Amino acid sequence: MHEGRYRLIGSTASPYAIKLRALLRYRRIPFDWVIMTKALRKQTEHLRPNLIPVLQYPDGSFRGETTTLAYDLESRHSDRSVIPEDKAVAFVCDLLEDLADEWAVKPLFLYRWWDPEDQAYVSRWAGEEWSVSEAEPGSAEEIEQFRRRQISRMSILGATAENKPLLEESYHRILAAFEPHVGMTKYIFGTRPSLADFAWFGQLSELATDPTPMRIMREKAPFTDHWTRRLDDASGVDGQWYPRELALSGMAEALLRIAGELYLPFLVANAQAFAKGVERLEINVWGLPYALSPFKYQVKCLDLIRGKFAALDAEHRAALRPVLECTGCWEHLVGKGMASATR
Numbered sequence: 001m002h003e004g005r006y007r008l009i010g011s012t013a014s015p016y017a018i019k020l021r022a023l024l025r026y027r028r029i030p031f032d033w034v035i036m037t038k039a040l041r042k043q044t045e046h047l048r049p050n051l052i053p054v055l056q057y058p059d060g061s062f063r064g065e066t067t068t069l070a071y072d073l074e075s076r077h078s079d080r081s082v083i084p085e086d087k088a089v090a091f092v093c094d095l096l097e098d099l100a101d102e103w104a105v106k107p108l109f110l111y112r113w114w115d116p117e118d119q120a121y122v123s124r125w126a127g128e129e130w131s132v133s134e135a136e137p138g139s140a141e142e143i144e145q146f147r148r149r150q151i152s153r154m155s156i157l158g159a160t161a162e163n164k165p166l167l168e169e170s171y172h173r174i175l176a177a178f179e180p181h182v183g184m185t186k187y188i189f190g191t192r193p194s195l196a197d198f199a200w201f202g203q204l205s206e207l208a209t210d211p212t213p214m215r216i217m218r219e220k221a222p223f224t225d226h227w228t229r230r231l232d233d234a235s236g237v238d239g240q241w242y243p244r245e246l247a248l249s250g251m252a253e254a255l256l257r258i259a260g261e262l263y264l265p266f267l268v269a270n271a272q273a274f275a276k277g278v279e280r281l282e283i284n285v286w287g288l289p290y291a292l293s294p295f296k297y298q299v300k301c302l303d304l305i306r307g308k309f310a311a312l313d314a315e316h317r318a319a320l321r322p323v324l325e326c327t328g329c330w331e332h333l334v335g336k337g338m339a340s341a342t343r
Contacts, residue, residue, distance in 0.1 A: 010052045020198075023082060036054075087316045095329070096199070098263075104174060111171075127139075261327075262285050280293060
């Protein structure tokens with residue numbers, strides 16, 4: 001284990017920053033939590049992409065991208081791993097982490113910037129912690145600039161009137177996947193939290209804070225609301241991974257169904273659209289439309305997921321096949337279903 005403290009630079013308004021903060025707390029890795037400032041942004045401007053959070057290592061170097069950081073920390077610190085030991089379960093963990101990071105953020109972004117109440121709440125909060133303009137942090141000018149900047153990105157990120165019904169439906173289905181299963185000592189793959197749990201914590205805890213999704217969560221999924229608050233600091237948790245048959249049931253299977261019916265078809269459609277050079281991808285999921293411009297980064301997401309699946313040996317792929325087939329994931333992971341990415 002490497003000696004010395006890390007420094008995590010971020011904002012409490014970022015689901016990815018609090019994801020990594022909770023992971024570091026659970027793993028009992030010494031670190032200091034620092035809010036991003038203009039000076040720190042200047043020091044880290046060489047990173048690509050230049051996003052928060054940024055982790056400063058004990059040697060003084062800066063690195064980003066929470067999934068990459070989580071795996072690098074696994075190589076540097078052996079205690080209290082967040083990667084399930086079973087390789088089949090570990091693959092599902094990677095898939096569900098990606099689902100949280102890349103899809104759950106979509107309804108979060110929609111809710112944050114759709115309604116004036118949410119806009120006002122989040123722009124004041126983030127404008128004080130997440131300053132990117134030349135205005136004084138926390139000033140009325142900075143808050144208004146932040147609000148306008150985020151609203152201007154809504155159509156680019158798919159938070160449109162056309163897509164709103166599907167994004168809202170996906171949020172309700174996510175809550176329904178968690179609510180029957182979460183508890184004081186229950187996580188996706190056992191009685192200890194995984195990397196996927198921390199990714200979901202990051203998104204759900206922000207949704208549990210912003211006014212509109214908070215009200216929905218407290219009405220529809222109060223136990224999920226409580227779960228997100230406990231996972232913020234799970235440093236006192238000492239649990240175990242479930243056996244494979246239990247680890248791939250319940251909450252994991254419910255989330256895999258969302259991946260198979262929504263997320264993977266979206267990634268496939270995005271990859272097809274990007275490969276063809278079309279300006280707009282269109283899918284229909286659960287009878288609801290979704291359309292936006294294709295993103296190169298999410299082509300990479302599909303390639304990485306498929307690459308990890310292909311790297312499994314035959315035994316572990318065979319072990320996963322029943323649950324992946326029944327949840328609709330299998331055909332997209334093996335590269336089939338490319339002719340039609342709709343449901």
